[in-house]
Amino acid sequence: MKLADNKATMSFSNGSASVDLPVYSGSIGPDVIDIRKLYAQTGMFTYDPGFLSTAACQSAITYIDGDKGELLYRGYPIEQLATNCDFMETCHLLLYGNLPDAAGKAAFTKNVTQHTMVNEQMQFFLRGFRRDAHPMAIMTGLVGALSAFYHDSTDINNAEHREIAAIRLIAKMPTLVAMAYKYSIGQPFMYPKNELSYAGNFLHMMFATPCEPYVVNPVIERALDRIFVLHADHEQNASTSTVRLCGSSGTNPFAAIAAGVACLWGPAHGGANEACLTMLEEIQAMGGVSKVGEFMNQVKDKNSGVKLMGFGHRVYKNYDPRAKLMQETCNEVLEALGLENDPLFKLAKALEKIALEDDYFVSRKLYPNVDFYSGIVQRAIGIPVKLFTGIFALARTVGWIAQLNEMIGDPEYKIGRPRQLFTGAERRNVVEIGKR
Numbered sequence: 001m002k003l004a005d006n007k008a009t010m011s012f013s014n015g016s017a018s019v020d021l022p023v024y025s026g027s028i029g030p031d032v033i034d035i036r037k038l039y040a041q042t043g044m045f046t047y048d049p050g051f052l053s054t055a056a057c058q059s060a061i062t063y064i065d066g067d068k069g070e071l072l073y074r075g076y077p078i079e080q081l082a083t084n085c086d087f088m089e090t091c092h093l094l095l096y097g098n099l100p101d102a103a104g105k106a107a108f109t110k111n112v113t114q115h116t117m118v119n120e121q122m123q124f125f126l127r128g129f130r131r132d133a134h135p136m137a138i139m140t141g142l143v144g145a146l147s148a149f150y151h152d153s154t155d156i157n158n159a160e161h162r163e164i165a166a167i168r169l170i171a172k173m174p175t176l177v178a179m180a181y182k183y184s185i186g187q188p189f190m191y192p193k194n195e196l197s198y199a200g201n202f203l204h205m206m207f208a209t210p211c212e213p214y215v216v217n218p219v220i221e222r223a224l225d226r227i228f229v230l231h232a233d234h235e236q237n238a239s240t241s242t243v244r245l246c247g248s249s250g251t252n253p254f255a256a257i258a259a260g261v262a263c264l265w266g267p268a269h270g271g272a273n274e275a276c277l278t279m280l281e282e283i284q285a286m287g288g289v290s291k292v293g294e295f296m297n298q299v300k301d302k303n304s305g306v307k308l309m310g311f312g313h314r315v316y317k318n319y320d321p322r323a324k325l326m327q328e329t330c331n332e333v334l335e336a337l338g339l340e341n342d343p344l345f346k347l348a349k350a351l352e353k354i355a356l357e358d359d360y361f362v363s364r365k366l367y368p369n370v371d372f373y374s375g376i377v378q379r380a381i382g383i384p385v386k387l388f389t390g391i392f393a394l395a396r397t398v399g400w401i402a403q404l405n406e407m408i409g410d411p412e413y414k415i416g417r418p419r420q421l422f423t424g425a426e427r428r429n430v431v432e433i434g435k436r
């Protein structure tokens with residue numbers, strides 16, 4: 001970051017001396033006012049719940065222009081990456097800052113595939129869960145448990161440890177998600193097959209059984225790979241900020257990523273894809289497209305507590321570029337599987353059409369986000385609804401790691417420690433229990 005030409009001056013109506021604050025510019029996007037010395041200079045904190053106007057770090061990984069609906073990974077538009085690159089190239093880009101050449105890609109892919117197995121003991125840990133446990137509960141546990149299995153990569157301050165932890169996490173997430181699924185349906189775990197692509201291997205671990213050969217459908221493989229690319233990183237969202245905050249204490253990378261998994265689970269974040277499909281299924285059960293108007297009235301009624309899941313975004317005030325690409329993939333997959341008349345897809349399109357024309361959504365700049373169509377694609381592929389957020393976690397892992405590593409390498413990095421505006425009781429004395 002570089003010092004901008006102008007500076008900010010903060011003045012106070014009570015006559016306190018005004019303070020000058022430096023302003024910094026990044027390469028693109030809004031400038032930031034540096035308030036780090038504000039408390040020392042004024043005795044005051046800033047107040048910004050939900051981080052609506054606060055940049056918590058500098059980052060060179062992902063850039064979003066919410067008004068334009070633009071998403072760049074290391075400068076490359078998501079549309080170009082989704083069309084020309086696969087997930088392994090995207091991982092390399094996010095982790096190391098450049099797209100690999102053919103030899104670099106082959107070496108990186110080989111490195112990842114050599115780490116796809118998990119310690120055999122992990123399955124006994126997994127077996128401690130109830131069979132009907134939510135996959136995200138299992139994933140939070142399993143990812144955290146990796147720190148108990150891979151002791152040689154837990155020192156976050158050691159660059160070699162961070163590198164090997166990064167590769168292990170990217171390689172093992174598909175294995176863990178597939179194991180969580182197989183466990184829930186009582187089928188044997190399938191070991192990874194390293195001759196397959198990253199997405200192809202995941203499909204194999206999910207849907208193959210030891211009884212029959214399993215052939216990966218290339219359309220589904222490509223669709224899944226695109227889902228991974230579209231979810232790989234998204235700037236300082238809630239789970240990424242969680243990973244950074246958690247890692248800022250110096251905890252090990254597996255523990256920090258487990259914190260990200262836990263945060264992602266929420267319906268306002270990664271859990272939205274599951275919530276979106278559940279919503280579509282509920283409207284379908286009520287009568288489908290004919291009930292869209294009634295449902296929309298509930299969404300617009302502030303007292304109903306009903307939201308149109310898969311719509312709206314803190315940063316995008318335009319069409320989420322990932323949603324457009326996901327809609328394309330949705331068309332491709334449904335056509336390849338002969339599901340063009342899928343009622344939930346028709347319902348989603350009807351909801352989208354109404355929402356894009358309705359003043360409630362237009363005036364609030366609410367557009368479909370990536371989760372609006374990703375659930376339909378995943379359902380068509382055969383992934384159970386409860387596993388959707390697990391797939392998101394699998395794909396986002398590379399982004400979390402890239403952001404964590406960037407933070408550790410930043411000379412300005414400090415343990416994260418937000419301040420507060422205290423509104424509770426002032427100092428008071430404890431009264432003996434009999435006299436309260």
Ligand code: CMC
Pocket residue numbers: 234237267268269270272299306307308309310311312313314315364366369370371
């Ligand atoms: N349905 C109905 N109204 C909405 C919706 C929605 N999906 N999203 C926002 N609004 C309204 C909200 O009630 C508020 O109205 P008003 O100004 O009258 O009070 C206005 O739009 C602004 O919304 P906000 O809640 O202040 O915006 P936010 O930035 O705090 O929340 C959000 C962003 C994503 C949490 C929210 O839009 C939402 O809950 N969407 C549904 C869940 C969802 O799809 N999440 C996935 C996000 S993309 C994947 C990811 O990155 O995790």
